[in-house]
Amino acid sequence: MAKASSSFVLPIIFLVMFALVEENMGCMAVLGSCGVITDCSGACKSRFGQDTLSRCDRDGGDGTCICSYPCLTDNLHM
Template sequence: MAKAASSLVFPIIFLVMFALVEQNMGCMAVLGSCGVITDCSGTCKTKFGQDASGDCDRDGGVVTCVCGYSCPSPHKLHM
């Protein structure tokens, strides 16, 4: 019986950690080329609010503007 209970400890810890990380990750959006968007950080703040941050991502040779911002709460969304 003790062995069965201990085999459930790690999956439960993993699920709890995953749930906590998912809540704090935030959202990301790709706005377009940094050649077209001259101020990536300013554009992200305008589009997603003052808590947003933006940076030009040079991954793979293509330079794109990537924004990080707080995800809207599902309780605040109204249609």
């Protein structure tokens, strides 16, 4: 009996893990240069909502304003 119950533990762990990962995944958008957009955080929040995280990716030059926000979909997460 112990062997039968332990064979179910690993698949259950993976199912729970994938369900949590899918819930937490979001969308990303690039707004433009941080030199042109002086307030990257404000621009992201005004465009995608208050739950948006923003950062200026300093990849050379002025950098790029990147927004991370929750995806707006009609799909149910199961």
